[in-house]
Amino acid sequence: GAVVSQHPSRVICKSGTSVKIECRSLDFQATTMFWYRQFPKQSLMLMATSNEGSKATYEQGVEKDKFLINHASLTLSTLTVTSAHPEDSSFYICSARDLRTSGVGTQYFGPGTRLTVL
Amino acid sequence: QKEVEQNSGPLSVPEGAIASLNCTYSDRGSQSFFWYRQYSGKSPELIMSIYSNGDKEDGRFTAQLNKASQYVSLLIRDSQPSDSATYLCAVKSRRGTDSWGKLQFGAGTQVVVTP
Numbered sequence: 001g002a003v004v005s006q007h008p009s010r011v012i013c014k015s016g017t018s019v020k021i022e023c024r025s026l027d028f029q030a031t032t033m034f035w036y037r038q039f040p041k042q043s044l045m046l047m048a049t050s051n052e053g054s055k056a057t058y059e060q061g062v063e064k065d066k067f068l069i070n071h072a073s074l075t076l077s078t079l080t081v082t083s084a085h086p087e088d089s090s091f092y093i094c095s096a097r098d099l100r101t102s103g104v105g106t107q108y109f110g111p112g113t114r115l116t117v118l
Numbered sequence: 119q120k121e122v123e124q125n126s127g128p129l130s131v132p133e134g135a136i137a138s139l140n141c142t143y144s145d146r147g148s149q150s151f152f153w154y155r156q157y158s159g160k161s162p163e164l165i166m167s168i169y170s171n172g173d174k175e176d177g178r179f180t181a182q183l184n185k186a187s188q189y190v191s192l193l194i195r196d197s198q199p200s201d202s203a204t205y206l207c208a209v210k211s212r213r214g215t216d217s218w219g220k221l222q223f224g225a226g227t228q229v230v231v232t233p
Contacts, residue, residue: 032219034220043223043224043225043226044162044206044223046220046223049220091159091161093161093162097219101167104149104150104169104210104219105219106152106164106167107152107164107208107219107221108164109154109161109162109163109164110161111160111161112160112161
């Protein structure tokens with residue numbers, strides 16, 4: 001199977017601090033990972049596409065200086081929420097694209113990180 | 119018009135019955151289609167993928183794709199209370215507009231299976 005992990009699963013921080021979230025593909029290499037955010041009872045919202053060895057591609061309206069993405073290896077992407085504020089409190093979910101099953105690839109999701117900013 | 123549309127529900131289904139979920143998409147050149155299940159407070163979990171017209175069965179789940187009509191559906195047979203979740207339809211649009219495999223997600227259909 002394709003397993004994606006995220007760490008931490010839950011984080012509570014004070015306003016103004018930075019929080020780093022890790023996303024790992026455990027049994028496959030992922031040149032592409034995606035970061036989503038989901039507010040309660042709302043749809044998944046794609047924030048950015050993370051590509052190994054290159055700059056991330058951010059969706060319209062997502063501040064790249066606030067949400068720093070680093071995809072330094074084929075199995076690890078990190079999202080850093082800088083100077084977090086209460087409005088950044090959300091459920092952050094990563095996914096990794098597994099190319100083993102098809103040329104297009106299949107996205108498998110990590111378990112998510114629930115961020116609460118006080 | 120949204121790229122991927124689903125009825126938000128809730129879709130109430132008696133235990134043991136068939137749940138039928140529909141999804142329509144706007145990009146006629148779309149190539150790949152996925153159904154994910156998301157329990158409340160959890161991340162999405164892949165149920166099925168389908169790439170060709172017709173039916174694809176996996177256990178109690180059947181995905182149906184009709185590219186001419188631009189819809190994809192999911193049937194859940196013998197519905198169980200554990201199937202109560204939100205089901206997300208996801209579509210990979212045509213090659214060339216995005217080389218990274220970005221998916222367009224519907225808003226999801228909430229399914230409630232009643233004992």
